[in-house]
Amino acid sequence: MSKEIYENPDLKKERQNCPFNKEEITHLLDGGKEKTIERKQLENYILSDEQLKDAVPMEYLSHADKYAEELRKACLLMHKLADSPAGQVPTLRALMGAGLGSAVLKEGNPLALHYVMFIPALMGQGTIDQQAKWLEKAYNLNMIGTYAQTELGHGTFLRGLETRATYDPKTQEFILESPSLTAYKWWPGSLGKTANYAVVMAQLYTKGKCEGTHPFMVQLRDEETHEPLPGIVNMWLNPVCISSYIHYGTYVKPTNSKLSYATMVFVRVVVCQDVTTNLRKAVTIATRYSCVRRQSELKPGDREPQVMDYQAQQNKLLPPLAATFAFQLAADHLWNLYHTANNNIEQGDLELLPDLHGLSCALKALCSSEAANFVEVCRQSCGGHGYMSCSNFPRIYGQVTAAETYEGENTVLWLQVARYLVKTRKEQSGGLSVKYLIGEEKGPKTVDTTLEGIVKLYRRAAVGLVDVAIAELDKSGRKGEAPHDAWNHAAVYLIKAAQAHARLFVVESFVDSLKEGKLSAPVRTVLSQLCELFIIYWLLERSGDFFLCSNLTKQDLLLLNSKYVELLAAIRPQAVNLVDSFDLRDEVLNSPLGCWDGNVYQRLFDEAAKSPLNQSNVHESFHKYLKPLLKSNL
Numbered sequence: 001m002s003k004e005i006y007e008n009p010d011l012k013k014e015r016q017n018c019p020f021n022k023e024e025i026t027h028l029l030d031g032g033k034e035k036t037i038e039r040k041q042l043e044n045y046i047l048s049d050e051q052l053k054d055a056v057p058m059e060y061l062s063h064a065d066k067y068a069e070e071l072r073k074a075c076l077l078m079h080k081l082a083d084s085p086a087g088q089v090p091t092l093r094a095l096m097g098a099g100l101g102s103a104v105l106k107e108g109n110p111l112a113l114h115y116v117m118f119i120p121a122l123m124g125q126g127t128i129d130q131q132a133k134w135l136e137k138a139y140n141l142n143m144i145g146t147y148a149q150t151e152l153g154h155g156t157f158l159r160g161l162e163t164r165a166t167y168d169p170k171t172q173e174f175i176l177e178s179p180s181l182t183a184y185k186w187w188p189g190s191l192g193k194t195a196n197y198a199v200v201m202a203q204l205y206t207k208g209k210c211e212g213t214h215p216f217m218v219q220l221r222d223e224e225t226h227e228p229l230p231g232i233v234n235m236w237l238n239p240v241c242i243s244s245y246i247h248y249g250t251y252v253k254p255t256n257s258k259l260s261y262a263t264m265v266f267v268r269v270v271v272c273q274d275v276t277t278n279l280r281k282a283v284t285i286a287t288r289y290s291c292v293r294r295q296s297e298l299k300p301g302d303r304e305p306q307v308m309d310y311q312a313q314q315n316k317l318l319p320p321l322a323a324t325f326a327f328q329l330a331a332d333h334l335w336n337l338y339h340t341a342n343n344n345i346e347q348g349d350l351e352l353l354p355d356l357h358g359l360s361c362a363l364k365a366l367c368s369s370e371a372a373n374f375v376e377v378c379r380q381s382c383g384g385h386g387y388m389s390c391s392n393f394p395r396i397y398g399q400v401t402a403a404e405t406y407e408g409e410n411t412v413l414w415l416q417v418a419r420y421l422v423k424t425r426k427e428q429s430g431g432l433s434v435k436y437l438i439g440e441e442k443g444p445k446t447v448d449t450t451l452e453g454i455v456k457l458y459r460r461a462a463v464g465l466v467d468v469a470i471a472e473l474d475k476s477g478r479k480g481e482a483p484h485d486a487w488n489h490a491a492v493y494l495i496k497a498a499q500a501h502a503r504l505f506v507v508e509s510f511v512d513s514l515k516e517g518k519l520s521a522p523v524r525t526v527l528s529q530l531c532e533l534f535i536i537y538w539l540l541e542r543s544g545d546f547f548l549c550s551n552l553t554k555q556d557l558l559l560l561n562s563k564y565v566e567l568l569a570a571i572r573p574q575a576v577n578l579v580d581s582f583d584l585r586d587e588v589l590n591s592p593l594g595c596w597d598g599n600v601y602q603r604l605f606d607e608a609a610k611s612p613l614n615q616s617n618v619h620e621s622f623h624k625y626l627k628p629l630l631k632s633n634l
């Protein structure tokens, strides 16, 4: 007799009469039907392996045991690569980020940096000979690498890195040294115990001259014993400069000194997708839970309502739900730009490099900061149960908020974007993604609150805030301030302009994708509602920017507020169907609050029972500490 599959009755009701084809949205997010099939095959292949399951919840293991357990599973995953139904690169991509990989490696993947930064650094910056020597070894896991750039004293200011690589023309060797405590490489993932090689960023000195930061391949540990090589702590010998600029003892300048930063650009691009995956998980958990959880009284005398029926809860959860689509579509556009720019760069055409740098900084900063804020809102929307470790919100939040710092601290990246915007606006040059900055904003300044009218408002704000920042810079210049002081004193305006640019890109990506996309009418309807909700939400959140840069009136704002709450009510009935369309398995969500069947309370109870403290009625510490206290009559 087949076991009746439990489904929470409220969730069951939410799923009845779905007006759109969920699979159509799943295929859209996966990149097509074939990709969905491939993903599901890969998920089954990985998640059916009993050896990849945790005997006990990771939170109850010691630090060392957590590391050992994650390393065991990470190595097992690598053994499974060869037989993966999805091929090497799609499997690696799935295993490295917040999706399938996080279902197995809940504390993080000790081998992630090897694939996310070490190999990309070799591919992006190694010479053909160097790639021939190292890439096969890296792909075959005959070496494990990391990317060692950040030091105790410097992470942001790369020109301030202290690690030195001095070229000795006699031996034709580079001597790497960390001259001070603050020069110690600090933060690189896997550097502590896992990697035996590293791409080390160091200041290149040759003939007594500093030629700036360059990447060097350095062996850290013996390949057999894994012991650190002699002198590894403060003196490294025998490194090799990657993408050698030393030809017969003479330094040959690269076509662009920033090409050595290419690996960071790659990671900024993939991080946008990764934080969006984490946000999808958080929204799914909070939405399903909010339709299972019944609390308080909406209509006097009635049954306690689903908390999702409170407009306040819809206001918490539907903007992040919309954001998952907005960020995914923007990240897809950025990924395409990355590939185009990279192919051009390989042919020596660097024209798109500034656009790629500007946009990757903008989207990485925007997606990571917005996603972190939205994940925290999702956590809070689940009340006390959202605070539990087993809810998975703490881990999801930790992963997303880390992205606000690594790969370029967000404030610093916003200022990079502003530098690019001011330059483009002033020089009226180039600017693939900033065409709106070239030439004057045309058309009437009147406001219409249609979708197109709102997009025009975003464009006005993006242009206007750059002009406000430039006016501040010019004002400081007229007062005789040096450019670096003027820049520092305009930072608030510069960051606002950068953020408005990033939001415009996301909004236009969302609107254009709906125009171009081959969507069924029901899917187009629900995605258009989400798009309109999201762009109005952001406008209401940042209304000051729009008042400053357009003829937006109080009446317009009141109208947009009404439209916003109407859209909350319109989308509410489809919230569960939309998160079901993400097709995130329970193992990937890893949360009793978000499981597909909605059996929340039983799963919470079962999770609590796993705690070591719940294996006995009285913990031994009672007799050691509490009982003496109770008897001490203080």
Ligand SMILES: CCCCCCCC/C=C\CCCCCCC/C=C/C(=O)SCCNC(=O)CCNC(=O)[C@H](O)C(C)(C)COP(=O)(O)OP(=O)(O)OC[C@H]1O[C@@H](n2cnc3c(N)ncnc32)[C@H](O)[C@@H]1OP(=O)(O)O
Binding pocket: 089, 092, 093, 096, 097, 098, 112, 115, 116, 147, 149, 150, 155, 156, 157, 158, 159, 189, 258, 259, 261, 262, 264, 265, 267, 270, 271, 274, 353, 354, 357, 405, 406, 407, 408, 409, 412, 413, 416, 419, 420, 423
């Ligand atoms: C098989 C493959 C599998 C792949 C798996 C994919 C799936 C994985 C999914 C998710 C994984 C997520 C896990 C990620 C783990 C990451 C771990 C973290 C790693 C790190 O953090 S590494 C260290 C990162 N550090 C930084 O980012 C440092 C930030 N600082 C800087 O970038 C720079 O110092 C600066 C930009 C802040 C300033 O540099 P500088 O002072 O030298 O430059 P300026 O004077 O400001 O500008 C000069 C000039 O240069 C241009 N510029 C600057 N940077 C760049 C760049 N990167 N590219 C191009 N151009 C650049 C700048 O625009 C100026 O130009 P103009 O003079 O204005 O023309």
Ligand SMILES: Cc1cc2nc3c(=O)[nH]c(=O)nc-3n(C[C@H](O)[C@H](O)[C@H](O)COP(=O)(O)OP(=O)(O)OC[C@H]3O[C@@H](n4cnc5c(N)ncnc54)[C@H](O)[C@@H]3O)c2cc1C
Binding pocket: 113, 147, 148, 149, 150, 153, 154, 155, 156, 157, 186, 187, 188, 189, 402, 405, 406, 407, 408, 409, 410, 411, 412, 415
């Ligand atoms: C989880 C995690 C993983 C990491 N993995 C790696 C890795 O694998 N390899 C690696 O090399 N590094 C890694 N890092 C380090 C990371 O790249 C740095 O922490 C990051 O670049 C920020 O630099 P910082 O720590 O020096 O911060 P700082 O730059 O010192 O930031 C401190 C404050 O100073 C402000 N500030 C700094 N410069 C400016 C400026 N010009 N204008 C205005 N404000 C400024 C910042 O906005 C911030 O508020 C990792 C970090 C984390 C958190």
